[in-house]
Amino acid sequence: MRPPIFFAASMATVALLIPPNVASAAVSVKARTVTYSISGKNGAALLEVMDRRGPKHGFLTHAIAQTAYTVSWTIDWRERGDSCRIADAAALLSITYTFPQVSGQMSPNLERHWARFMAGVRKHEQTHGRIARQMVNEAQRSLSGLFDANDPGCRRTQAEVKQVIATVYAKYEARQLAFDQVEHAPGGNVERLVMMLSQG
Template structure:
């Protein structure tokens, strides 16, 4: 049986004119789904049945999703279009399991350690998403293009640059998951520790 701790939602880039500031705005939402069980295998089985979807046929233990929206203010002078201000808004949603029943003391301790590792894993995905948006903002800030009086070429250029940065950071997300989920990796260690009884 396979277990996954992350399913990344592709970031959505929306570009439109408006007022803007110079920092990334981040909102974080945490959701839970309830499970129950009196031992490690039962808890893992419940997560496999009730966890957030990971693809069509599998479910994850936990999940980090994010969307990105942009506000860009353009300045035009003498046929040159320039990005005057750019503000990105990053919305991160974490989904975690929550045990609804009371656990025996030893299992409760193992569950607490397990969830500490799961949260650390998901929050690393959140950190990568923050880094992605900051990198995109830095790339977009101050961009200018001559002979573009309606800013149409500039808008396309911004979208291309942002999309390239998103692709780079999505590759980093996948690389991080590959390291964490490999045989003998941290995720396997977390699952084994939860299953282990004393």
């Protein structure tokens, strides 16, 4: 059995550039979990409902679970004469995990299979969250202390900030995709989890 794309990660970014006198540089993380309700008498029935009701993945497919995240930046620009320096670059990473939740009674056998299945699902999604944290930490370190001695108005520095962020994001989005490719490969972790649940 070859499963479709059951787990997914997605990202949207917001860059917020504001004047000086902000808090010291840091990466803050806010994580929350939302669930959608499913029911079924066996594992195959639960998989069928998840395939219909799970979070959207593209236009035509649904994922069983999803990690979505946004990043907001607060930049402290310091101008002195014609020079421009970033004194602080603070980021807020907001992560939303979406998981299925079974409503109603399950047989002891299905409950055991479901617990094992969800442990694997959570581990997968938490890996996406960990990669997102690594991404924002590296971007924050790369931005801190950027300096241009001849940049009145900080225009070149602002452009460099966008380029640094875009470069780091691309690097880690590639890691997210590579992780999913391994997980979703034939015989990989996702297929094993789905096959295990289908036997419940």
